[in-house]
Amino acid sequence: MKTLLVIDDEYALLDTLRGLLEDEGYRVLTSEDGRTGLDVLAREPVDVVLLDLMMPGLDGRSVLESIRADPRTTDLPVCVVSAAAPGVLGALTGAAAVLRKPFSAAQLITALELALAQ
Amino acid sequence: MVTNASPPSSSSSDADPPRDAPPIERVPTGVPGLDEVLGGGLLRGGTYILMGPPGAGKTILGNQICFHSVAHGGRAVYVTLLAESHGHMIAHLRGLRFFDAAPIAEELTYVSGYRTLEREGIAGLLDLLRKQVREHRSSLLVLDGLVSAGSFAESELAFKKFIHELHTLVSVIGCTTLLLTNGSSKPISPEHTMVDGLIELSDSPRGLRSVRELSVRKFRGSSHYRGSHFFEIGEAGVVVHPRTEARFGLPHDALAQSRPVSTGIEALDLMLGEGVLEGSTSLVMGPPGAGKTILGLQFLAAAAATRESALHVGFFESPDRLQRTSDKLGLPLATMGNDGLLTYEWQSQGELLADAIVTRLLAIVDRRQVRRVVIDGLQGLRQAIVYPERLPQFLGAMAAELRRRRVTTLITDEQTEPRSRKIAPEPGCASHLENLIELRHEEGEGAYRRCIAVVKSRDFAPDARVRWFEIGPRGIVIGTGSIQRDAAFAAGDERDRAAAPQSAEEPAEGAGRPPRRDGQG
Numbered sequence: 141m142k143t144l145l146v147i148d149d150e151y152a153l154l155d156t157l158r159g160l161l162e163d164e165g166y167r168v169l170t171s172e173d174g175r176t177g178l179d180v181l182a183r184e185p186v187d188v189v190l191l192d193l194m195m196p197g198l199d200g201r202s203v204l205e206s207i208r209a210d211p212r213t214t215d216l217p218v219c220v221v222s223a224a225a226p227g228v229l230g231a232l233t234g235a236a237a238v239l240r241k242p243f244s245a246a247q248l249i250t251a252l253e254l255a256l257a258q
Numbered sequence: 259m260v261t262n263a264s265p266p267s268s269s270s271s272d273a274d275p276p277r278d279a280p281p282i283e284r285v286p287t288g289v290p291g292l293d294e295v296l297g298g299g300l301l302r303g304g305t306y307i308l309m310g311p312p313g314a315g316k317t318i319l320g321n322q323i324c325f326h327s328v329a330h331g332g333r334a335v336y337v338t339l340l341a342e343s344h345g346h347m348i349a350h351l352r353g354l355r356f357f358d359a360a361p362i363a364e365e366l367t368y369v370s371g372y373r374t375l376e377r378e379g380i381a382g383l384l385d386l387l388r389k390q391v392r393e394h395r396s397s398l399l400v401l402d403g404l405v406s407a408g409s410f411a412e413s414e415l416a417f418k419k420f421i422h423e424l425h426t427l428v429s430v431i432g433c434t435t436l437l438l439t440n441g442s443s444k445p446i447s448p449e450h451t452m453v454d455g456l457i458e459l460s461d462s463p464r465g466l467r468s469v470r471e472l473s474v475r476k477f478r479g480s481s482h483y484r485g486s487h488f489f490e491i492g493e494a495g496v497v498v499h500p501r502t503e504a505r506f507g508l509p510h511d512a513l514a515q516s517r518p519v520s521t522g523i524e525a526l527d528l529m530l531g532e533g534v535l536e537g538s539t540s541l542v543m544g545p546p547g548a549g550k551t552i553l554g555l556q557f558l559a560a561a562a563a564t565r566e567s568a569l570h571v572g573f574f575e576s577p578d579r580l581q582r583t584s585d586k587l588g589l590p591l592a593t594m595g596n597d598g599l600l601t602y603e604w605q606s607q608g609e610l611l612a613d614a615i616v617t618r619l620l621a622i623v624d625r626r627q628v629r630r631v632v633i634d635g636l637q638g639l640r641q642a643i644v645y646p647e648r649l650p651q652f653l654g655a656m657a658a659e660l661r662r663r664r665v666t667t668l669i670t671d672e673q674t675e676p677r678s679r680k681i682a683p684e685p686g687c688a689s690h691l692e693n694l695i696e697l698r699h700e701e702g703e704g705a706y707r708r709c710i711a712v713v714k715s716r717d718f719a720p721d722a723r724v725r726w727f728e729i730g731p732r733g734i735v736i737g738t739g740s741i742q743r744d745a746a747f748a749a750g751d752e753r754d755r756a757a758a759p760q761s762a763e764e765p766a767e768g769a770g771r772p773p774r775r776d777g778q779g
Contacts, residue, residue, distance in 0.1 A: 150370045194362075194367050194368050195369060223359075225361075225362055228363050
């Protein structure tokens with residue numbers, strides 16, 4: 141069973157994704173901000189991260205940079221989700237996959253599988 | 259982009275800056291019509307409540323202002339509390355013309371503050387807002403869901419304190435702030451007293467239609483248009499139509515140096531005295547089929563002689579039909595159209611708004627330097643005005659603004675009681691109009707014929723005789739003699755007058771019949 145960490149400031153979305161992805165067979169961990177997300181990564185083995193870009197405090201870009209800079213997580217697949225324009229998402233370095241909000245469950249599953257495959 | 263504001267009006271500001279202080283910079287909202295209502299836009303660093311029931315348009319308006327800001331060099335943060343998810347909100351905005359995905363997550367950031375509010379209360383929310391504004395160097399902050407913040411305040415005083423501290427923060431930083439809320443059940447809530455402005459949106463039924471209205475209930479530091487203004491939400495987002503009476507309320511006498519212009523019918527010019535004054539507004543009243551539209555077309559055609567630009571604002575006949583009519587009459591309207599001297603602004607039937615019509619009309623007048631306008635007819639404006647009691651003031655304001663632009667205007671008005679002697683303009687309207695022309699059908703000489711009379715000419719000495727006219731191959735032809743009314747028709751009038759309630763304005767002799775200049779009875 142793969143472990144997925146979802147980092148997103150929208151708590152309602154977190155609850156929804158938890159239920160959805162647990163049904164898909166993932167073990168789901170959640171964090172509502174970037175700092176807490178990095179704390180979880182420091183103590184829990186995670187197979188893939190679903191990371192929101194726009195968050196208060198430490199935003200998604202900063203979290204992604206921290207993940208890549210840490211030798212323990214440098215190769216960790218990260219799927220970035222955001223309502224940002226494709227150009228912005230495409231310019232991100234270090235993301236294994238990008239998913240534009242709003243997304244369907246099918247699109248989410250496909251993006252996670254793509255991230256895990258890399 | 260910010261622009262400097264004009265000095266605030268002393269009549270409406272309740273916090274005037276010191277006289278030696280520079281004017282407060284304006285932050286244009288970019289919402290069509292709204293900046294005019296606000297006297298130029300929001301004030302930089304001000305805190306404004308945007309209040310309205312669900313579906314009133316607060317979220318679209320808040321976002322529209324954000325997108326305008328970032329498109330002009332600003333940076334914005336949109337913080338949601340218990341509102342729709344960011345993804346869905348943005349998806350709903352994608353179909354609107356102001357939407358641009360490029361600045362999202364760059365100059366425009368969406369974050370959720372609800373968890374912070376839930377765990378740390380309004381103090382934590384204030385801290386989050388402070389950090390967001392500083393980190394993103396925001397010039398605009400939107401907090402969507404203020405009522406949720408109020409729910410977490412321990413007391414009204416604590417909530418007022420939150421608003422006050424936020425207000426202080428953003429005013430120091432210079433970050434203009436919008437607080438979106440459904441409002442409370444109280445007419446005056448504590449937060450209303452703390453903010454610089456209060457803009458209320460509503461969406462209410464008026465008969466079978468629903469109308470959206472915006473009113474600025476409070477706006478410190480600047481004059482603004484008071485009262486309600488209609489607005490619409492469409493592909494352009496929110497479009498506000500400032501109330502015509504609020505826009506053009508100041509009186510002036512632009513006709514003082516005006517010259518007479520022809521109506522396009524020489525005989526009518528003589529009946530009026532010397533035609534009509536440039537910049538004047540004339541009302542042509544009459545039953546269906548009396549010739550009002552044709553008179554209007556001849557009025558427009560008169561512009562051809564001087565190569566002036568003309569505009570036809572119609573509600574009921576399409577431009578194609580009007581063009582066919584004018585072709586049959588040999589009027590040069592087709593040539594004028596080809597030369598760019600004639601514009602048709604056809605208001606196809608639907609739920610129109612009169613103020614929007616005036617805005618479009620004036621935009622065409624300015625763009626094409628129009629000198630003659632026909633509005634065919636008043637009943638279309640009447641249907642679009644929503645509140646019927648507005649009509650006299652609306653008409654007066656519109657006429658005043660057209661007068662200021664030196665546009666000579668002719669408005670037709672369909673009257674539904676052709677046999678009545680009481681053909682008259684809407685109560686209160688006549689005083690705003692320079693000329694009143696009446697068309698009607700009369701029985702005379704054994705036939706049912708058209709006749710015309712000048713009821714009022716403010717600027718010249720009119721010939722008040724009622725004359726026959728015909729619509730010939732070249733349009734309206736007015737006869738030289740005055741009409742002699744059929745005795746049976748006159749008897750019918752007597753019965754009408756006997757049945758009508760007595761009025762103090764009715765003349766004692768002839769029971770309501772105006773005096774005949776030719777002595778005929």
